[in-house]
Amino acid sequence: MDTSPDLLLSALWLTAKIISYGTLGLFLVSQGNPREVRGAAIIFNYLNAIPPTAIFRWRKPDALHKRGGYEVTVYNSTTDEEEAKPAIFHPIRFSPTYPLWPKKGPQPKSVMKQRAMLNFLARLFFFIFFFLGSFSLLGWLAVTESWHWGVALEVLAVHQLAFARAYRYFVWLRGWLFAVIGIGVWVYLQGEVLTTVAVCTAGALVTISILGQWHMATSRRFQSMRDLEMGPFDPDRWKRPW
Amino acid sequence: MGGGDEAAPKPEVVSNQITQGTVFGPVVQAGAFTGQIHYHYGDERRPLDLPALRLWIDRIKADYFAMVEDTGDRAGVTHLEPINLVRAGLDDAGPDSERRKDTIRRIIVVGIISYLARPCTPPDEPLPEQILLDLIVFALWPVVTAENLPMGWQGELAQITSPRLAALVEGSRAERRPRAEAFARAVANKSFSSAMATLFDDLADPHRGGALLTAMAIASGLPAPPVGRREGKRVAAWVLAIAGGAALAEAVGDRDTQAARIIVDVIANLPVDPSNAFNPTDPLDVIGWLLS
Incomplete structure (x- = not known):
């Protein structure tokens, strides 16, 4: 030795x-993990199904909710009430797509859908260039080097x-x-x-x-x-x- | 005495749109805007639809542009661009780049100014309920009657008012022949104090509706509205002062009235600027400020 x-x-x-x-x-x-790509697609579909009059507001983490996230206000015609409930997705602070999500003031569905599409495209980019790319690179190195x-x-x-x-x-x-x-x-x-x-x-x-x-x-x-x-x-x- | 016919007069058959299910004529309506609400809009005081609003704003714009050119008013020149932007927002054939953003906000601003600035007989009783109801109806009627609106207009409207009000407008647009009176009645049936608070807050912010409101108000010959973030209460007071004037003092003098409660409800929902001395929480404070 x-x-x-x-x-x-x-x-x-x-x-x-x-x-x-x-x-x-x-x-x-x-x-670019497939789970992240699938998650981005689910977020887009969720926003697509939301009524066009819905409004999203960013809520900072507090004592009750440890994670920051969106609150969506939707008008329910059956009860004639505006219902505020947490959105199904929570942008993660250390995610590269975190800055894409608007956090100031109420946001309409169109803006959120646009950001969800950008988020999906970003995930697709990571999937192709980093996920598939790294597996291909390591496989190629294992065979040739x-x-x-x-x-x-x-x-x-x-x-x-x-x-x-x-x-x-x-x-x-x-x-x-x-x-x-x-x-x-x-x-x-x-x-x-x-x-x-x-x-x-x-x-x-x-x-x-x-x-x-x-x-x-x-x-x-x-x-x-x-x-x-x-x-x-x-x-x-x-x-x-x- | 041959007064049989006089003693038992034949009941007068009223045939109007109230009896037919739609509203026509002055009525008392239960609901959020309880009180003496008038749903009938006479010919001289009727919310303008989008084509009529275009004609009206073209006249205002031409007069104001001529005045600025004649007087060489430098301050007035700064309002020309917002006025052009507002006008482009009303035009279906306008350039895409000018119509793409803030169309609903521009239409609402023109609707509000058309309510405040058009010369006509003031309402018999300028109650705050009536003023706020008329304000909503005049502001949103052009949106209801517009043939073409940009994609996602519902969200834009919900953003500056509330999802419920946006849903109401969406429902009215879906009707084959929407009527202003029926729309006013639908509005009056629901509480929209939070929507009004959001709208006043938006109209006060110079980066949102504030600049457009100021430009349009000045071009229409109205006093300049208060502008500044979190100045929504001042804008609310400005609207009430112009629409109702000093007669409001009498209307909300009694703080137990529905009128006073609506005022308090609206201004209580508006954000407060701690550095601003004007922070009324009582309708009498608002009236005091209006009268002063």
């Missing part, structure tokens, strides 16, 4: 690049499947993954057979982590534990220094 400081520095630099590029890449690919890229393709596929099913990001939610990548890169740089060992081990650990968190996010048992703040969701456990 080479334990020279130069290799250590190289490993640190490569680890930083993998984490930053990987995070950015997964974020961009997730924006090195089969190690196939491990990255597998991690991306598992991550996108988990994202589509659970609608959450899972990468880097566990701090030990940084250590896995760091050590993996250091082992990878040792060369020869250790390169393959490092790629496979790191890939397997990241995959297991994603699958585990996917299970935790969707299983009913964990859901009830989350609601009751028990087990891994006990707030006291988060306060411990370890």
Whole structure:
């Protein structure tokens, strides 16, 4: 094993690049996940079905509603009342399409439909250029360059499947993954057979982590534990220094 | 005494549109605008439909443009562009770029000004209910009667009034031959204080309806309305002052009357500018400001 400081520095630099590029890449690919495209289409259809006299108002997060979202005021001819109710969609603050949604003053259906169409087109753009593009690129690299890229393709596929099913990001939610990548890169740089060992081990650990968190996010048992703040969701456990 | 016929007079058969199911003539209507509401619009005081409004605004515009040219009034020149914009909004054949935006707002502004500025006999009893009802009817009747409106006009109208009022206008437009009296009755049957508050707030904002209202008011020979964000209460007072004048003081002198309640309802819904000293919450405050 080479334990020279130069290799250590190289490993640190490569680890930083993998984490930053990987995070950015997964974020961009997730924006074009088919679930996001489908969601954008559902929002457009929902707005299309709303009566033309409906008015949308942006409501900031408050004590009652933790997420900001739209309130739609619709005239109900049966009761002769104007009914204000939450809209079915909640633009997410860290989404690249968040600035598209107007938040000042009442907005008519036509404006909201126009923004929903832009949102859909943006998602389609992410789907074509980042989602399909990244899978194609990794597949091409796995065939033409090195089969190690196939491990990255597998991690991306598992991550996108988990994202589509659970609608959450899972990468880097566990701090030990940084250590896995760091050590993996250091082992990878040792060369020869250790390169393959490092790629496979790191890939397997990241995959297991994603699958585990996917299970935790969707299983009913964990859901009830989350609601009751028990087990891994006990707030006291988060306060411990370890 | 041969007064049999006199003692038992034959009841007078009234045949008008009230008996036929539509409204005609002065009636007392229960509903949001309870009180002595008159639904009959005489020939000289009738809400203008869009073609008539075009003719009226063409005359106003020609007179004002000639006056500005004669006097060389620099301040007046600034209103020429908004007047042209308003006129283009009424014209079906106008350039697309000028008709595309704010068409409903422009029509409403002209409708309001046509109510306030047209010379005619004032209402017998200038009650605030009557004024507010007439204001809504005169403002929206051109929208009801317009043959062509841009796509999404319902949303634009709901945005500056309320979804309920927009739905009412949409329903009236769907009728084969809409009548102003029937439309007024439909309006009076519902509470539109929130719609009025939103409309006054819009008309006060110079970035929304304020500039158009000011230009049209000055071109029509009316005093300039108050302009500024959150000045909706002043605009409401301005409208009531022009339409009702000092006679309003008597009408809302008693704060327990329906008239006073409607005024309070409308102004209570308007946003308040904390830095502004004019912040009336009582109808008498509004009247005091009007008279002063």
